[in-house]
Amino acid sequence: MTTTAEGAPEAGVSEGRPSARRSGGVMAAVAAAMTLAIVLGYAFVAVSFTIPSSPTRPAVSDAFSPYFSQRWNVFAPNIMKVNRSLQIQVQWREDGELQRSEWVDVTDIEFTSARGIPTPSRISKNSFNAAQAYLTRYQSLSADQRDRVRDTFIRRTNDGAFAPMDPEALLEDLDDLGGSRSALVGYLRYDYMLVRFASAFGGAYFDRDVERVRWRIQHDRPNDFLHRFDEERQSERSYTTFGWRQPAVAPSDEVRAIYDEVIERYTGR
Template sequence: MNTKPESSPETDLPGSGAAAVVRPRPTWWVKLIAFAACLLTLWHIAASFLWIAPYSALREIPTQEVLAGYMLPMFGQSWSVFAPEPINGDYHFNVRAVIEKDGAEVETGWVSATDVELSMIRYNLFPPRAGIQSSEVASGQMNAYNKLSADQQAVVGLDFAEDGWEEWMVRSFDELEGDNPSTEAYMAEEHLSTAYATQVAYAIWGADAVVKVQYRVSRQNVVPYEERNDPGAQRPDPTFSTTGWRLPIEEEGQSRENFADTFRSQFERIQP
């Protein structure tokens, strides 16, 4: 009896008695995409590690600016919910404006942008990132504000509501006597905060009506840990960074319409 298996195109290969499957090699562009994906993955892991870990000289290899530009706003994270220095306070960002109404300039009341945004994420299993913007802006502004001297903080509290106001503000800092801390970091936060306040004001009262804006940042600590079991314990009073009136500013490429669609719809939803 002939027990030899029938040959087939897949198994009848020269020089081989075993079954084998010939697979085509990946083309050059497939290899290039795979290589690029590996590099991107390695960079993301390394950047995340450097961003989360305590500060060290390793951060200066890509530089702090490069890390911040990559990690923020999409990948920002930290271990600040854990010891030894967990988050122990809330930041709030409030906005008001002077608007034109019936031919006169009217000062509006304060609106908590933070309350509006937090309502987007409360009881939401898939919270949008738009729900934490004001808290991040407020945190950055107050941290930079607290590093200023008392004289510099007094300048921040002045009104700068004319064209080129940021340059006038820098000149006011430069005119101070004595050895004062650098204001470069604060001016970056001032610009961001005013631009955010501008979008909030435009969304609520309309871009055509807003003449100038003012924002107010506050921080309120939670009940101290040692008083956690005291039913009568009260949260400490909030602290504020005092700022004056500002002329509205917008960043290139911003869409006031998209911001207004998201913010105003939520603002109207939570109104009593």
């Protein structure tokens, strides 16, 4: 006697399991391909940044350096021996007279806000990175250009008021002092950025409408390793001070509100 199961499929008709296996195989292949692409992409970026001289580094630097970067000056023989910080000073008017603030160490304020935090935000190195980049561009100028940019960039108008120097006229004046024009353009762009930053930060810090700003870079060389516990310093701090700049435009209300929050977060006031 032959027993048949009720509803058994006819010969040659699939129940669906082979199709499910094929679908699962396709998904696994796609997942493996995506994983491989991610690993290869990460390896490419890692190699580009960790090899000191890589032909691919400039191509990926702009896109990835805010999130993934490596500075080789933490290793010998080119270890960084000087700590640098950005300090700003601002001026505002009271009863028509210019008032001058004390120097404010922006880098120290940012570092203080991150102390004791295992994974601090990269924004806590904002002014430190700016000081390093600005100084590098400054050092690429000729000696005469470096002397000039440490002076003021403010001009007097026909009605006796003060205004920022015209960018094109300033560029031509500095270009006549020799040096690389491309290096000069790179420096002036960063200088303009620092004007905007110092104006916004200083205005929020002192709660004033800032009319002029200037900055200096402090160079602090710690004692050598064998003298690390000595109270007496082996070398005094030094400064590279730049002249007064007048912002072409005041920070917008939106920017001012952002920096008000930054100052409140950093200083608690």
